[in-house]
Amino acid sequence: MKKVLLLLANGFETIEACVFIDVIGWNLVDGDKTTQLVTCGMTKEVKTTFDQKMIVDYLIDEINVDDYDALAIPGGFEEYDFYRDGYDERFLKVIQEFHRQQKPIASICVAALLLGKSGILTGKKGTTYNMNSGKRQKQLAEFGVNVVNEPIVIDDHIITSYNPSTAMGVAFQLLEMLTSKENCQHIKKIMGY
Numbered sequence: 001m002k003k004v005l006l007l008l009a010n011g012f013e014t015i016e017a018c019v020f021i022d023v024i025g026w027n028l029v030d031g032d033k034t035t036q037l038v039t040c041g042m043t044k045e046v047k048t049t050f051d052q053k054m055i056v057d058y059l060i061d062e063i064n065v066d067d068y069d070a071l072a073i074p075g076g077f078e079e080y081d082f083y084r085d086g087y088d089e090r091f092l093k094v095i096q097e098f099h100r101q102q103k104p105i106a107s108i109c110v111a112a113l114l115l116g117k118s119g120i121l122t123g124k125k126g127t128t129y130n131m132n133s134g135k136r137q138k139q140l141a142e143f144g145v146n147v148v149n150e151p152i153v154i155d156d157h158i159i160t161s162y163n164p165s166t167a168m169g170v171a172f173q174l175l176e177m178l179t180s181k182e183n184c185q186h187i188k189k190i191m192g193y
Contacts, residue, residue: 001036002069002178007094008041008056009073009114011080013049016108016167020072023171023187030190032183035175038068040094042085049077060090065097070178072171075109075129075164082110092118105158106174108167110136112160116143126160127153137162168193 004024006017024037039056040063046054071094076082085091091114098105099120107115112128113136115121122144129136130149141147152161152169157177161170172193176184 002034003067004035004037004070004072004174004178005063005065005068005094005098006037006039006072006074007060007091008039008046008054009076009082009085009091010042010047011049011076011078011082011085012046012074013076013109013164014052015164016074016076016111017048017054019108019167019171020074020106020174023168023175023191026187026191027175027179027183031175031187032179035178037072042088042091047080049080049082051080060094063094065094065101065103068098068103070104070106070174071095071098072174073105073107073111073114074167075107075111083113086111086114087117095120099158102157104174104177106170107159108161108170109163112140112145113143115158115160116140116145119143121145121155121158121160124155124158125153126155126158127151127162128160130162 041056
């Protein structure tokens with residue numbers, strides 16, 4: 001079984017988390033049945049953007065990266081304290097350890113800024129939120145990232161994307177990395193994509 005760790009910062013965007021839950025879950029039930037998703041946060045109850053609440057499976061201090069095959073991180077809103085958790089040293093260490101082990105890392109929208117802050121995107125191609133005069137893309141470039149203004153950018157085992165509209169595409173890319181192109185196409189078809 002390939003386990004995906006969904007790492008949630010307070011203020012994460014619900015739509016960007018749900019795509020990983022659904023795609024990995026559909027594969028568990030109707031695909032090759034080899035993937036499972038586990039949630040993790042800095043606190044047991046994590047608030048989403050717009051103040052919904054989610055109870056995670058594990059706290060970040062309980063995580064051993066060796067137990068997981070991939071990392072998924074949704075973006076979120078600064079107004080809901082997304083960067084407080086996302087830039088926390090413990091959060092960044094989890095990202096760095098997945099990268100050290102060369103395991104797939106999938107981020108959506110501004111979650112790429114967390115990857116940039118962690119240092120794993122230095123000298124690599126990546127993208128992030130592309131609206132508001134490119135403010136977030138400029139921030140990503142300040143971390144030494146070669147910013148590409150494309151919907152989804154893959155550099156080696158790292159996936160970044162530029163806004164919530166890319167969420168399903170990122171989840172499918174991660175599934176393909178974990179299983180196969182054929183299996184991913186099957187899941188896309190039965191999900192109506």
